[in-house]
Amino acid sequence: MSTLEIKDLHVSIDTEQGTKEILKGVSLTIKTGQTHAIMGPNGSGKSTLASTIAGHPRYKVTSGTITLDGEDVLAMTVDQRARAGLFLAMQYPVEVPGVSMTNFLRTAKTAIDGEAPKLRTWTKDVKAAMAQLRIDADFAERNVNEGFSGGEKKRVEILQLELFKPKFAILDETDSGLDVDALKVVSEGVNRAHEAGNMGTLLITHYTRILRYIKPDFVHVFVDGQVVEEGGPELADRLEDEGYDRYATGAGAATIAAAAQA
Amino acid sequence: MTEITTEKARIGAPSAQPFINGFTEEGESLSPINANASKAPLAGEAVKRHSHGGGVGIPDSSRAGRLTSYNLADFKPLTGLEEDWRFTPLKRLRGLHSEVLAGAAPTVTVSGPDQVTVETVARGDKRIGSAGIPEDRVSANAWENFSEATVLTIPAEFEADTEVTVVIEGTSTEAAAQHLVIVAEKFSKAVVILNHQGSAVVSENIEIVVEDGANLTVVSLQEWNDDAVHASSQQAKIGRDAKFKHVVVSLGGDLVRVTPSTRFTAPGGEAEMFGLYFADAGQHLEQRLFVDHAVANCTSNVLYKGALQGRNAHAVWVGDVLIRKEAEGTDSYEANRNLLLTDGARADSVPNLEIETGLIKGAGHASATGRLDDEHLFYLMARGIPEDVARRLVVRGFLHEIIQQIKVPALEERLTEAVERELAVTNN
Numbered sequence: 001m002s003t004l005e006i007k008d009l010h011v012s013i014d015t016e017q018g019t020k021e022i023l024k025g026v027s028l029t030i031k032t033g034q035t036h037a038i039m040g041p042n043g044s045g046k047s048t049l050a051s052t053i054a055g056h057p058r059y060k061v062t063s064g065t066i067t068l069d070g071e072d073v074l075a076m077t078v079d080q081r082a083r084a085g086l087f088l089a090m091q092y093p094v095e096v097p098g099v100s101m102t103n104f105l106r107t108a109k110t111a112i113d114g115e116a117p118k119l120r121t122w123t124k125d126v127k128a129a130m131a132q133l134r135i136d137a138d139f140a141e142r143n144v145n146e147g148f149s150g151g152e153k154k155r156v157e158i159l160q161l162e163l164f165k166p167k168f169a170i171l172d173e174t175d176s177g178l179d180v181d182a183l184k185v186v187s188e189g190v191n192r193a194h195e196a197g198n199m200g201t202l203l204i205t206h207y208t209r210i211l212r213y214i215k216p217d218f219v220h221v222f223v224d225g226q227v228v229e230e231g232g233p234e235l236a237d238r239l240e241d242e243g244y245d246r247y248a249t250g251a252g253a254a255t256i257a258a259a260a261q262a
Numbered sequence: 263m264t265e266i267t268t269e270k271a272r273i274g275a276p277s278a279q280p281f282i283n284g285f286t287e288e289g290e291s292l293s294p295i296n297a298n299a300s301k302a303p304l305a306g307e308a309v310k311r312h313s314h315g316g317g318v319g320i321p322d323s324s325r326a327g328r329l330t331s332y333n334l335a336d337f338k339p340l341t342g343l344e345e346d347w348r349f350t351p352l353k354r355l356r357g358l359h360s361e362v363l364a365g366a367a368p369t370v371t372v373s374g375p376d377q378v379t380v381e382t383v384a385r386g387d388k389r390i391g392s393a394g395i396p397e398d399r400v401s402a403n404a405w406e407n408f409s410e411a412t413v414l415t416i417p418a419e420f421e422a423d424t425e426v427t428v429v430i431e432g433t434s435t436e437a438a439a440q441h442l443v444i445v446a447e448k449f450s451k452a453v454v455i456l457n458h459q460g461s462a463v464v465s466e467n468i469e470i471v472v473e474d475g476a477n478l479t480v481v482s483l484q485e486w487n488d489d490a491v492h493a494s495s496q497q498a499k500i501g502r503d504a505k506f507k508h509v510v511v512s513l514g515g516d517l518v519r520v521t522p523s524t525r526f527t528a529p530g531g532e533a534e535m536f537g538l539y540f541a542d543a544g545q546h547l548e549q550r551l552f553v554d555h556a557v558a559n560c561t562s563n564v565l566y567k568g569a570l571q572g573r574n575a576h577a578v579w580v581g582d583v584l585i586r587k588e589a590e591g592t593d594s595y596e597a598n599r600n601l602l603l604t605d606g607a608r609a610d611s612v613p614n615l616e617i618e619t620g621l622i623k624g625a626g627h628a629s630a631t632g633r634l635d636d637e638h639l640f641y642l643m644a645r646g647i648p649e650d651v652a653r654r655l656v657v658r659g660f661l662h663e664i665i666q667q668i669k670v671p672a673l674e675e676r677l678t679e680a681v682e683r684e685l686a687v688t689n690n
Binding site (some may be wrong): 034054055056057077078079081082083088090093094096098099100101103104107108111144160164192 | 322408451635636638640642643647649651655656658659661662663671
């Protein structure tokens with residue numbers, strides 16, 4: 001049983017116009033076995049939260065804490081966070097030329113586990129996981145994400161989630177840009193990882209569509225860098241019917257515009 | 263072969279319209295009336311003869327217009343302002359451009375199949391001058407000063423199943439001249455590895471003859487000690503339907519300047535030219551290549567990749583591809599990629615493409631120089647991979663594309679290890 005705890009988190013980025021505060025005091029506690037959905041309009045800071053947990057250098061934490069079972073996550077480097085059990089499925093996975101998927105997966109697995117996986121079972125595990133996610137076998141020989149379509153990249157993110165078995169998975173808009181078939185395949189992958197036991201999930205999404213396949217225990221609504229409403233799965237249903245419009249009061253004009261587009 | 267040859271071929275200089283009669287906007291010239299001779303000195307008669315003093319009112323902008331001569335005196339002393347020397351720190355040439363090259367040449371030791379003959383010959387041997395002619399002062403200086411040459415012959419129709427290794431071992435840093443001739447006779451097949459090591463200050467001319475239907479790979483490794491200075495002109499003449507693969511790997515030495523050229527002399531030739539370099543702090547690694555498509559239906563593919571790290575690490579790549587009017591059906595591509603691993607390193611990259619006919623299959627050039635991408639590193643690190651391992655993964659992957667072209671497993675392994683050692687130097 002693990003706990004990922006975020007307390008009063010404030011995060012800024014440097015822009016050409018100066019420092020801009022994106023997260024304005026976010027608190028959230030996730031435990032093993034739970035699925036939390038974070039929903040909100042574009043520009044509300046959802047992805048910033050995901051990248052900050054993973055340690056992307058662009059985001060500066062100005063105050064607040066993130067702890068994993070009491071350990072200070074903010075004091076860890078990016079790779080230490082991953083080895084501690086945090087996994088970020090990225091919204092836009094980058095292509096890494098010259099590094100084959102096979103080599104990458106094995107190197108990462110070795111780093112996370114602290115020892116090289118047994119070659120025979122590992123190859124079998126990778127093949128089986130790829131088949132379940134309907135990823136062509138020849139992807140293993142290709143370079144990391146190189147030439148993959150948007151949907152293929154998202155499947156490969158979930159492939160890693162299943163192989164690396166993190167304590168906490170943060171899915172940053174994994175559903176965006178997927179057609180219904182791909183969405184199902186990806187959701188099944190997340191559910192398998194969840195059922196396998198010791199994982200908590202933070203599911204960041206703009207749409208309610210993925211919540212038909214991945215059932216959240218808690219829903220948090222993000223507007224303008226803060227959680228404005230929290231509830232159970234019924235909140236997601238309500239958002240599906242009403243959208244984000246009713247949160248517009250009091251929020252900035254940009255948020256209203258973004259919500260209206262959604 | 264010290265006869266003075268001073269002809270110059272001037273074709274396609276942009277400001278010299280009369281040279282290509284009937285040249286249309288599409289670059290086509292279909293009338294036989296316009297089929298005037300235009301060949302490199304080694305490919306036949308030069309299109310024009312005149313003194314080599316720097317052109318008669320015509321800018322020397324075509325690669326074909328470069329002065330070639332066996333005579334040192336034909337080349338003016340270098341100032342460093344010359345187009346082909348502007349990136350080279352002349353002070354670090356240790357006299358290769360200005361002194362008599364009287365030092366002892368690096369020793370040459372050849373191992374390989376018995377059928378491959380190795381001869382040490384005097385300057386007058388008829389094979390000397392069969393594929394090369396100096397194109398710059400340093401090369402001409404070596405030509406003027408070498409005392410004997412090594413001639414390596416792969417006999418006709420012989421297919422070597424093991425590679426021929428030529429160890430060129432420098433033992434002194436007195437400026438010296440070296441000369442090698444490699445002849446792959448008709449329908450032969452071989453891989454020749456030139457392994458430059460030790461300490462030397464040497465200007466080297468390597469002539470490579472790839473006869474009709476032969477298949478030759480030449481890998482030139484520069485794994486010199488830190489104090490070595492090496493200029494190497496490696497000129498290949500490609501026969502009908504012959505295949506030539508040339509790989510330059512420059513890792514060691516203070517200053518290494520390799521100038522490979524490939525000249526097609528009959529149709530159907532194929533050339534691949536690859537390069538890999540890893541410049542460390544203070545190192546100057548330069549490569550200037552030339553592909554001369556002088557005849558029809560030949561293909562060439564050029565790819566050089568380099569990594570640079572440390573203060574004043576300097577790499578230079580200049581790729582000249584010339585597709586002459588006769589070279590219809592040419593298919594050609596050249597590219598250079600550089601990866602800057604630290605601040606303070608510099609890569610100069612100049613891909614030049616001259617096309618004098620529109621009747622070609624393809625011609626392209628590309629160049630890119632960039633840093634190790636922070637987003638690549640973030641992605642790999644977000645999967646638990648420590649930063650140093652992540653950096654090595656990316657650089658190794660980047661350079662592996664060249665190493666895997668060599669197709670000699672033992673050598674590929676050795677070079678992979680050499681790259682690992684380079685990466686370990688500054689713990690990247």
